[in-house]
Amino acid sequence: MNSNFADRLIEEGTRKNSVLVVGLDPDIRYFPDFILEGIDSSSDESIAEAIYACNTIIIDAVADHVIAVKPQLAYYEVYGSYGIQALEKTIRYARSKGLIVINDAKRGDIGSTSAAYARAFLGNGAMSGDMVTVNPFLGSDGYMPFIEAAQENHKGLFLLLKTSNPSSYEIQDLKLENGDLLYYKLAEEIEKLASQTVGVHDYSFIGAVVGATYPAEAKQIRTKLPHSIFLVPGFGIQGGQPEDLREFFDDNGHGAVISSSRGVIYSYMNRTTEWKKITLPEMISCITEAASTAKDQINVVRFNNVPI
């Protein structure tokens, strides 16, 4: 086992020739009819069964083309304990297929509570994956417990830095007294820790979330934060284009993993207005093709070999 999770991410990316992460954001309104057959839409238990069934189809369809899956916790928590069970089964299933699991939980609290969150997501329990997203805006006592747990258990984390959403500038781009932006300052703080915790590829298990929708900002962040792998959401449906991804990678094509959720898992909705009626083989083929296309588009950019 790699003792620094950054090495595992990089080496898996090389082995699979992919840095694509597929987000598992289950929304039953977008499920084909065949998955919902016999499902009671007023029962959380029944919906959670459909979610797990759908996730296994997606995982099988994308497993050869992605290094990781990223369940978005909100979509599971909404169904209470049944939703959490669907999440736990999904994590187990994805790991059984050799995939890295990034829990997109965006947790962070006062130190004692963060320590409990860190045990939940970076420990050995059923809800623990390999990495978790962390909200650093409570300060270092809020994020250090995640860093300590990740180090102890050979796992990793991504601290929210410059998120992909349109209003992220409202807080993250606030100007400090010295003229720096808030996210610059945070990048400097992360770098102090990341530079001390690098693996053999010179990256740390302490990563950062930087949205594909902010390529110019990513270029500047990279100069401040050379030792963190970026988790890059916002590619596809939110507007991030393949050519926007160039700045996220280093000269070796390392340094970032690119996430896409709806663009892959609901790709069949773009194929036909009759998408509700698609069959299982049609669903699989659409999702596999979407993942394979996204992987190839990203590879062209990260190896900088062909102009888009």
Ligand SMILES: O=c1ccn([C@@H]2O[C@H](COP(=O)(O)O)[C@@H](O)[C@H]2O)c(=O)[nH]1
């Ligand atoms: O800055 C961020 C951080 C997290 N997300 C999450 O990623 C996915 C994006 O979904 P798409 O369908 O690929 O747009 C979603 O789960 C967000 O909660 C983000 O978008 N931006």
